[in-house]
Amino acid sequence: MSADLVVRGGTVVDSAWEGPADVLVSDGVVAALLARGTPVDPDVPVVDARGRLVLPGGVDPHCHVGFTSGEYTSLDDHRECTTAAVFGGTTTIVDFAIPRPGQRPLDVARAQRAKIPAGLCDAALHGCVVEWDDTTADQLRVLADEGVRTIKMFTTYRGESMADESTILRTMAALRDLGGMVVVHCEADHIIVDSQEHAAGVDRIGAGDMPATRPELAETASVAEVLAIAESQRTPVYFVHQSTAAAVELVAAARRRGLRAYTETVAHHLLLDESSYAGPEPERFVCCPPLRARESVEALTRHLFTGEISTIGSDHCCYDTAQKREHRHDVRQMPNGLPGVETRLATVFSEFVVGRGLSLTRFVELTAANPARANGLYPRKGSLMPGADADIAIWDPRLAWTVTAAQLHQATDYTPYEGRRLTGRPTTVVVGGRVVVDEGELVDGTARGRYVPAGDIPAGPVQ
Ligand SMILES: [Zn+2]
Incomplete structure (x- = not known):
C-alpha cells in the first residue's frame, strides 16, 4: 500500500473510540486506520508513536489573532499564532472578524480571511x-456562501462591539x-456598568478588583435573555466562555426543551480562579468574564x-505584560484576555485526564471533535476517521514538564x-500529512494555512 506517511505503534483516540492502530496518510488525508503492524511500502516515512497517544489535532473554537479592542491590538499574526497552536497540538483555529465602529462585517471577514495563508495550519x-x-441580511447570506456561518455577538462593550437585543434577534432569524x-458573549452590560461605577466610586477599580466589576449575575442574566430570543426564533445558539455553573445549567435546561444550545468553556476558567487577582501581578489575569471564585470553578x-x-x-x-500593565489601575481601560492557544490542550489534559480521570475520548470530544462539529468543520477536522484531514497530535501522556513563557511560542512575554x-x-505534530513539529522542534515552517469554509451548523450532534 503506498502512502505519504504512516503513524505507527500508537493508541489512536477519536471522540467515540480508542484503540491500537496505525494511521496511514495519503494526499494529506487519513487514508486508513490499520491494525498495528500492518505492512506498508518500506519507502513510506514512519512516525514512531510507540507508547504514545495519536489524537486528532486540536480544534480551537475561540482564538483571536491580531485582535483590536479599544486602544490595544493583540500582538500575534497568523504565522505566530498558528506556530504556537501547532506546538501545543492544535491544528485548526477559528479566528474572529470583529468590525470596528463603521466597518462592514463582510469586508472585515474578507480582510481577516486573507491573512490565513500565512499560517502553519488551517483556520476557519x-x-x-x-x-x-x-x-x-445580504451580507450574512454572502458570508454563509463563503463559509462564514458562525456570527459572534456581544451583549457588553457598549459603543464598541455590543449588539442590542433586536439586532441579536434579527441576526438569529x-x-x-x-x-x-450566533455565538454569543453574554454579560449584561447594564449590570457591569453599574458594578464598575460602584467600584470606581470607592476607588476599587484596579486589576486586583476585577471580580467585583463583572459579577456572575451579569452573565446569568444575559444568558437567560439570549436563550429566550433563540427559543422564540427556534435557532441554534452557542455561548462562548461560560464561566459559571448557573449559566451552563440554563443552557442545559434549554437543550432539554429541544433547543440546540451549546456551552463553550475556556481553559482559564477551568484551571485558574480569582485568587490570581490577589497576587502581585493581577493585571496578567484580567479577562472577561473574569476568573471566578474557587467554588464556582469547582461547580463549572x-x-x-x-x-x-x-x-x-x-x-x-x-497581549504582553506592558499592555496589561499600562492601565492596571482602571480595568475599564485595560485590554481583556489571556494568551492560551499553546497551553489549552496540555493544561486540560494534565488537570482533568491525568488528574481527575476524564476519559481520553471525552478529552478529544471537548477539544477537537465538538469544536469542529459546532463550527461546521466536522468530520474534515476533529477526527481521525478515514477521509479526515491528516492533522495529528502524537501525544506523550506521561511526559512531565513545567510551563514557562520562555519556552512557549506565543508572541508575548508571559503565560x-x-x-x-x-x-x-504533544511531541510530534502532523498538519495536512506533513510533520511540522517533531520531538519539540519545528521541522517544517512552510506557510500552508488554508481557509476552511464551514458547512451547515452544527454538523452532526454536539454533546
Ligand atoms: Zn473572545
Missing part, C-alpha cells in the same frame, strides 16, 4: 454583527435559513464530567500558567 472564521442595517448560528468543572459542556476553547488574546507542573504534551 467567525463573523460578527454589531449593528443591524438594511444591508446586513436570518441565520436560521442559512445553516448558521463538574459539568465537564456530566457532559453539559460542549467545547473547550482558549479565548487566546496575545498565566508560569511554573505550573503538567503531565502530558
Whole structure:
C-alpha cells in the first residue's frame, strides 16, 4: 500500500473510540486506520508513536489573532499564532472578524480571511454583527456562501462591539435559513456598568478588583435573555466562555426543551480562579468574564464530567505584560484576555485526564471533535476517521514538564500558567500529512494555512 506517511505503534483516540492502530496518510488525508503492524511500502516515512497517544489535532473554537479592542491590538499574526497552536497540538483555529465602529462585517471577514495563508495550519472564521442595517441580511447570506456561518455577538462593550437585543434577534432569524448560528458573549452590560461605577466610586477599580466589576449575575442574566430570543426564533445558539455553573445549567435546561444550545468553556476558567487577582501581578489575569471564585470553578468543572459542556476553547488574546500593565489601575481601560492557544490542550489534559480521570475520548470530544462539529468543520477536522484531514497530535501522556513563557511560542512575554507542573504534551505534530513539529522542534515552517469554509451548523450532534 503506498502512502505519504504512516503513524505507527500508537493508541489512536477519536471522540467515540480508542484503540491500537496505525494511521496511514495519503494526499494529506487519513487514508486508513490499520491494525498495528500492518505492512506498508518500506519507502513510506514512519512516525514512531510507540507508547504514545495519536489524537486528532486540536480544534480551537475561540482564538483571536491580531485582535483590536479599544486602544490595544493583540500582538500575534497568523504565522505566530498558528506556530504556537501547532506546538501545543492544535491544528485548526477559528479566528474572529470583529468590525470596528463603521466597518462592514463582510469586508472585515474578507480582510481577516486573507491573512490565513500565512499560517502553519488551517483556520476557519467567525463573523460578527454589531449593528443591524438594511444591508446586513445580504451580507450574512454572502458570508454563509463563503463559509462564514458562525456570527459572534456581544451583549457588553457598549459603543464598541455590543449588539442590542433586536439586532441579536434579527441576526438569529436570518441565520436560521442559512445553516448558521450566533455565538454569543453574554454579560449584561447594564449590570457591569453599574458594578464598575460602584467600584470606581470607592476607588476599587484596579486589576486586583476585577471580580467585583463583572459579577456572575451579569452573565446569568444575559444568558437567560439570549436563550429566550433563540427559543422564540427556534435557532441554534452557542455561548462562548461560560464561566459559571448557573449559566451552563440554563443552557442545559434549554437543550432539554429541544433547543440546540451549546456551552463553550475556556481553559482559564477551568484551571485558574480569582485568587490570581490577589497576587502581585493581577493585571496578567484580567479577562472577561473574569476568573471566578474557587467554588464556582469547582461547580463549572463538574459539568465537564456530566457532559453539559460542549467545547473547550482558549479565548487566546496575545497581549504582553506592558499592555496589561499600562492601565492596571482602571480595568475599564485595560485590554481583556489571556494568551492560551499553546497551553489549552496540555493544561486540560494534565488537570482533568491525568488528574481527575476524564476519559481520553471525552478529552478529544471537548477539544477537537465538538469544536469542529459546532463550527461546521466536522468530520474534515476533529477526527481521525478515514477521509479526515491528516492533522495529528502524537501525544506523550506521561511526559512531565513545567510551563514557562520562555519556552512557549506565543508572541508575548508571559503565560498565566508560569511554573505550573503538567503531565502530558504533544511531541510530534502532523498538519495536512506533513510533520511540522517533531520531538519539540519545528521541522517544517512552510506557510500552508488554508481557509476552511464551514458547512451547515452544527454538523452532526454536539454533546
Ligand atoms: Zn473572545
